[in-house]
Amino acid sequence: MRRVCVVCEGQTEEEFVLHLLAPAFYGIGLNLVPEMIETSPGHKGGALSYGRVKRHLRNTLRQNSAPVVTTLFDLYRLDSGFPGFHASFAQPDLPGRLAVLTQALHADTVAESGCQPGRFIPYIQAHEFEALLFSDVSTLVQVEPAWQAAAAALTAARAAAESPEHINDRPDTKPAAHLERELNNPSYRKRRHGPVVAQKIGLAKIEAECAFFAAWLAQIRQLARP
Incomplete structure (x- = not known):
């Protein structure tokens, strides 16, 4: 090994x-x-x-x-x-x-x-770890019931970029900023939600x-x- x-x-x-x-x-x-x-x-x-x-x-x-x-x-x-x-x-x-x-x-x-x-x-x-979570917005918003209301906004953010990794790195438009702004009840917390969302999306996707x-x-x- x-x-x-x-x-x-x-x-x-x-x-x-x-x-x-x-x-x-x-x-x-x-x-x-x-x-x-x-x-x-x-x-x-x-x-x-x-x-x-x-x-x-x-x-x-x-x-x-x-x-x-x-x-x-x-x-x-x-x-x-x-x-x-x-x-x-x-x-x-x-x-x-x-x-x-x-x-x-x-x-x-x-x-x-x-x-x-x-x-x-x-x-x-x-540009940051959260870019990976935009690989599958539909799975992302299913992690918490109230997050499904953010599906359209997050899908639009993903569609505006060439790939999840191209979502830009300005403070108000970086990947994490979209999640922190759109996801509520509960709010997105990187350490709490990030690994869980990634696991649900899966490495292949x-x-x-x-x-x-x-x-x-x-x-x-x-x-x-x-």
Whole structure:
């Protein structure tokens, strides 16, 4: 069984990996283990400065057990200290920007840790975890009875973008903003509802709708090959 450490931005992503991704990969010989970065004494997740990220990745990649390491960070509000951050804005489209960021993160992490390049798979989610939940709005709104009233508004938000991952990252129109504005009784709460909605939608549907996410999982699946 090959261990793959998934360094997560926060608790929601940690639970998503634990309850949805890990079971899907265990059967092909990959043990996905979520990790969060300590951001202050006794606290983990959120407000990820690149300095903390760099140190955590370096230390994990230098472990004697030699795990493969990947990341699950949001593009939205990504720390400007990340390598390639400013250069990425020169790209004309989202794929180009993500490519600049992940290539720069890979180069910096490999250089810092001294690991084999294939042991680190950088991934940055466009634009945030909640984009994945727009893969199936009809399933999303069935999670709570009162949420079905938001079906039309959320369907329109999804239809206005090329894909769930293209729903943009401005504060009032990012994926989470749509959910927080439209879902009531109860209100959408990321940690409470995010992993539950993702499980109900299912990994196959999310991959079918979210190309960047699917490409990341394809890279991880390659690790299972002899």
